[in-house]
Amino acid sequence: MTATVIDGKAFAAKVRGQVAEHVAKLKEEHGITPGLAVVLVGEDPASQVYVKSKGKMTVEVGMKSVEHRMDENVSEAELLAMVQKLNDDPTIHGILVQLPLPGHLNSDLVINSIDPAKDVDGFHISNVGLLGTGQKSMVPCTPLGSLMMLRDHHGSLSGLNAVVIGRSNIVGKPMAQLLLGDSCTVTIAHSRTKDLPSVVRQADIVVAAVGRPQMVLGDWIKPGATVIDVGINRIDKPEGGTRLVGDADYDSCAAVAGAITPVPGGVGPMTIACLLANTLTACCRANGLTEPEGLTA
Numbered sequence: 077m078t079a080t081v082i083d084g085k086a087f088a089a090k091v092r093g094q095v096a097e098h099v100a101k102l103k104e105e106h107g108i109t110p111g112l113a114v115v116l117v118g119e120d121p122a123s124q125v126y127v128k129s130k131g132k133m134t135v136e137v138g139m140k141s142v143e144h145r146m147d148e149n150v151s152e153a154e155l156l157a158m159v160q161k162l163n164d165d166p167t168i169h170g171i172l173v174q175l176p177l178p179g180h181l182n183s184d185l186v187i188n189s190i191d192p193a194k195d196v197d198g199f200h201i202s203n204v205g206l207l208g209t210g211q212k213s214m215v216p217c218t219p220l221g222s223l224m225m226l227r228d229h230h231g232s233l234s235g236l237n238a239v240v241i242g243r244s245n246i247v248g249k250p251m252a253q254l255l256l257g258d259s260c261t262v263t264i265a266h267s268r269t270k271d272l273p274s275v276v277r278q279a280d281i282v283v284a285a286v287g288r289p290q291m292v293l294g295d296w297i298k299p300g301a302t303v304i305d306v307g308i309n310r311i312d313k314p315e316g317g318t319r320l321v322g323d324a325d326y327d328s329c330a331a332v333a334g335a336i337t338p339v340p341g342g343v344g345p346m347t348i349a350c351l352l353a354n355t356l357t358a359c360c361r362a363n364g365l366t367e368p369e370g371l372t373a
């Protein structure tokens with residue numbers, strides 16, 4: 077079997093189109109423009125590229141985009157004051173503090189200082205708790221984008237076996253909650269899981285989010301299963317230069333799977349599209365307006 081390639085880039089463009097339509101309507105009917113603020117601490121070149129592309133797409137869907145760059149050595153108090161300023165700014169509906177933060181800053185403290193209603197990453201403990209109890213929340217972007225692609229491909233996910241590889245707070249745990257919410261039987265596997273290949277072989281849905289390049293191999297995959305590859309790893313090419321690969325070994329997995337997301341062009345673009353969708357959702361909620369359909373979990 078050769079897997080259907082789930083085109084995250086095209087799907088993300090469609091989602092951004094829907095967001096743009098709603099933003100235009102918000103402006104026209106209510107005179108409201110959603111605003112997204114991104115806070116970047118330090119000079120990490122990869123982060124700068126990523127923040128720049130987020131800013132560009134934010135503007136493309138008609139939203140206000142604000143970037144705050146802070147020095148690598150910024151104090152925790154200064155960063156908390158910046159978050160507070162954005163919490164208090166009525167033109168800002170979404171706040172994203174780019175992670176990871178330098179080691180001297182307590183990222184849990186910083187994330188939990190964001191107004192939960194503006195927490196478009198869905199990382200605040202209040203949103204984590206709301207998601208875990210099935211209440212309306214802000215849902216983390218990468219799991220939300222992955223869920224949208226899974227629903228689109230399968231229709232109903234009810235009763236399917238899902239194995240999430242990775243137990244991070246930003247992907248693995250919220251992904252498992254969303255799959256459970258869609259009535260999957262969910263296993264969270266990780267680096268200490270005994271006989272990981274045989275656990276993964278039970279899965280109708282495999283979400284690879286471990287951060288280890290090309291770790292998941294084709295002979296771990298049940299024929300016809302869907303593979304969502306969350307990893308974005310830059311590796312050296314034998315002939316020199318670098319390329320991006322996922323946490324799944326694409327060629328061997330695609331030979332066995334029923335469907336697979338590529339890297340690049342899979343989960344990554346959906347993450348950014350969902351960030352914009354979350355900003356729109358936050359803006360609608362802040363103004364007591366009906367939120368867009370199909371853009372939330």
Ligand SMILES: Nc1nc(=O)c2c([nH]1)NC[C@@H]1CN(c3ccc(C(=O)N[C@@H](CCC(=O)O)C(=O)O)cc3)C=[N+]21
Pocket residue numbers: 126172173174175176197217308320339340341342343344345346347348
């Ligand atoms: N508070 C916070 N929230 C985040 O969501 C967050 C973060 N911090 N820190 C950094 C990571 C990284 N991240 C990516 C999202 C999309 C692509 C993406 O679209 N990648 C393209 C490839 C880009 C390329 O070619 O380099 C793709 O997969 O097709 C990449 C990386 C969000 N992050």
